[in-house]
Amino acid sequence: MTSLAPGWQQIVGHEWAVRLLSNAIAHDRAGHAYLITGPDHVGKMTLARTFAQALNCTAAPEARPCGQCRACGLIAADKHPDVRAITPDVSERGAQSIKIESIRRLQQDLSLTAYEARYKVALLRRFDTANPNAANAFLKTLEEPPNNVILLLTANDADTLLPTINSRCRTVGLRPIPTALIEETLMTHHHAKPAEANLLAHLADGRLGWAIRAHREPALLQERQTQLEALHKVLGGTVVARFAQAEALARKADALPPLLRTWLSWWRDLALLAYGRRTADSISNIDEVELLYELAGQWPRGGVLAALRQTEAALRQLRQNANARLVLENVMLTYPRRA
Ligand SMILES: [Zn+2]
Missing domain, CATH: 3.40.50.300 (P-loop containing nucleotide triphosphate hydrolases)
Structure with a gap:
């Protein structure tokens, strides 16, 4: 060779x-x-x-x-x-x-x-x-x-x-490249700190270009953090609180697809853990692993799967110009509630 x-x-x-x-x-x-x-x-x-x-x-x-x-x-x-x-x-x-x-x-x-x-x-x-x-x-x-x-x-x-x-x-x-390779590349060629490299490599799902971009633009991770906080709030909220949140979120229609994609990635991880398909190390949202494990043991798998499907459906409906608030309300009615 x-x-x-x-x-x-x-x-x-x-x-x-x-x-x-x-x-x-x-x-x-x-x-x-x-x-x-x-x-x-x-x-x-x-x-x-x-x-x-x-x-x-x-x-x-x-x-x-x-x-x-x-x-x-x-x-x-x-x-x-x-x-x-x-x-x-x-x-x-x-x-x-x-x-x-x-x-x-x-x-x-x-x-x-x-x-x-x-x-x-x-x-x-x-x-x-x-x-x-x-x-x-x-x-x-x-x-x-x-x-x-x-x-x-x-x-x-x-x-x-x-x-x-x-x-x-x-x-x-081209297929996604291994998480470990992304992590190493971020540290050796882009001066990322080990903890950041580890998180970005997992979130990247095999896409080095995404990881490099997120390393250069910290706003991307901050945005994800806000999106996850909104999700945590939904999960702990009553129906009334969820509907109020849906109304507020629906006002920023442009922000909804990225928000739902972050939520979808989280539900995917939860479903993989709930069905025992993944180990903690191979999920994307590695910084959420403790909560994901806790909920995977607590919620019925069917409920997790329904939440995942509804989130996918919501993204599809938004592409077809559906009413944002109704779409979000349906999502929130499907999500299980955290005890
Ligand atoms: Zn040349």
Whole structure:
């Protein structure tokens, strides 16, 4: 096994994906389109950018990507003239979508010869958010890509793409990386303190990018703390108190999906403990472990599962523009009460 170039070595985890892509370049067998899938912040764009660097790095072939040359630097900063990134537009309500206008601009750009690079590379982030017009327009490029063009798509889930898109790409599926690896990376490369690294690594659910972001932006953990305090209050409250809380929370509609996602993660941990599927060390909300254990022994499993399901349903209903207060009231009526 040959040793990897410096740029590839920067990638934490995902060893087989790194091997696959670095070998493709080493043997001059790079495909013209790749689909990199995996959850948010798991490392899809980092892998795609590193691949783009390897394709266009100006160092000696065995040292590509070097991470040092002008091309590598420009690609890392998303400023290389021959490496185009398409990201979804975000609506006022936070919905993401790639529109046909972006695809048309990209196609025009790809039809021109590269300025300075060996390959023109298009990075299409979250292509699963492309609307049908955009996806269909892009099919033409996938079917007949211009010479020396490499298309790198990312998506949370390959199954949500048109099969015609899927079948024309080589798929690279990224999985969550081990908690211990995230913990170690936070301490050695990001100067996180051991306790913080441990908590963030567990909360990250295998997504290093999320853990790094939470380390840099302490507000994320503070927000989670507030969300958990609200949950604790619900669990100890009477129906009257819960309804008053639902009314207050419903006034900040934008904050509800993240709030419910934090609650969902907590219920998932509780359900896993209640059903004996996990040990304390492998849950996400590791700082809540004592309370979770206590409640797992106290509440009927069916009640825990119902609370989990209702929280999932609430997130779905909010996406469908349901009345926020009613959604929250239903959630709170389902949650068991703490003795
Ligand atoms: Zn380089």
